[in-house]
Amino acid sequence: QVQLVQSGSELKKPGASVKVSCKASGYTFSRYTMNWVRQAPGQGLEWMGWINTNTGNPTYAQGFTGRFVFSLDTSVSTTYLQISDLKAEDTAVYYCARDGPRGTGDYWGQGTLVTVSS
């Protein structure tokens, strides 16, 4: 069965970097684009962008350029979200979500809480 398993919660200081992983299993990894979605505390769902798992080409939503980088390692069916120069407002749960045949988000990772605090 399809599974997306994300790395665990992170507590970081402002200015640090974090790398969140999302390991896919149960399907052909390179067949479906992977999205990243953010939910800040008390806020709604916000699409950050996606990465083409066949070409490695990322697309970033406005507001997620510069400090945010999507990457992948096809040898282990894993996509990554790296955030640099962390700020308090980056505190959120970050989800990976597959872009499948039924739409964007047919399968989701369990979410990774990133907390930025001094």
Place this chain on the structure above:
Amino acid sequence: DIVMTQSPDSLAVSLGERATINCKSSESVLYSSNSKDYLAWFQLKPGQPPKMLIYWASTRESGVPDRFSGSGSGTDFTLTISSLQAEDVAVYYCQQYYSIPITFGQGTRLEIK
């Protein structure tokens, strides 16, 4: 960007009663070449990832109870829960995947009256 607007922001319904959530897009999300509306509904409960309930505006995801239904086309959509159960307490989001950036509604919080 396509703006998705849900109404109401919150809703309290008695157990066994009908719950209706509306979603309006600022542009049509109907793709004429295949006659599909690129609109999905998600359920979000605390501590859990979003769960896709409905895709193509009206197709129920496998395993989703049939009390959940989606309707509408073009710019106006509705999620209906025909008989509210306690486990349906959650925040519901509509999402358009017609064009980039993919956008979500602001969410509707559903509670038991």
